[in-house]
Amino acid sequence: MKIKKPIIIGNWKLNGNKATIYNVLHSLIHFLKEKIIDNTIVIIPPSIYLDYTHQLIHNTKIFLGGQNIDINLQGAFTGDISLVMLKDVGVHYVLLGHSERRTYHQENNLLIAKKFKLVKDLCCIPILCIGENKEEKDHDQTKCILSKQLNIILDICGENAFDNAIIAYEPVWSIGTGNIPNPNYIQKIHEYIKQYIQIKTQKKDKILNISIIYGGSVNQHNIQNILQEKDVDGVLVGGGCLKYHTFSQIIQLASSIKKYNFN
Ligand code: PGA
DSSP states (O other): OOSSSEEEEEEOSSSSOOOOHHHHHHHHHHHHTSSOOOSOOEOOOOOGGGHHHHHHHHSSSSEEESSEEEEEEESSSSOOOOOOHHHHHHHHHHEEEEEHHHHOOOOOOHHHHHHHHHHHHTTTTTEEEEOOHHHHHHHHHHHHHHHHHHHHHHHHOTTTTTTTTTEEEEEEEGGGTTTTOOOHHHHHHHHHOOOOOOOOEEEGGGGGEEEEESSSSOTTTHHHHHHHHOOOOOEEEEESSHHHHHHHHHHHHHOOOOGGGOO
């Protein structure tokens, strides 16, 4: 499956119900039908609504993503979610390492790397979230944190780990706060991530295949400035994707950015 830029991902987190999902998607599907929009759009609903969402978006331009998986595929693991089951209800993308999973469920880099491998092995597309918290930023540790989060994936999955995968740079201090880094800062970090993987894998020619998107307080007012930056391949949107009007504006503004026409 080819990932087409700009990548727009909407993570509904623990929000919504059947009625709100129906309303947002009904309008969104109608909106997308009328536009020549050719980029990758992914919706990530709570797992209980994956099947329902899949029925609504089937045969449309929207892809389905899961918010989490267990490292086991089946068996006596009460309350967990299997990737095989997610695939069975139409999931193609899986979010991994989101800071809310790292913080509230103590997911560490090793567990996230094992999940990443599983997602790749079963031919889905991982969306790996990485990023520093406020304290780490203030202590100038951003690059060190990011390299640790990337290293373990490369160690476990090898040098092709990030082919056909998405990395979401999400500074934790920006998620849900309205505090967005300067686009120039975002560009510098994305460039660092690309160069870091390039050096670690010694794959200079293949570096252009990596998709790095930005997440944290993205909305219809700041999306264009973020996407203008050279190494930003898309966005991961939380609060801004819950309402049709804001999410459709985000998609519309993203698809009007010229630099992606050359991808
Ligand atoms: P936000 O969330 O857009 O509400 O900041 C982003 C995310 O958690 O991925």
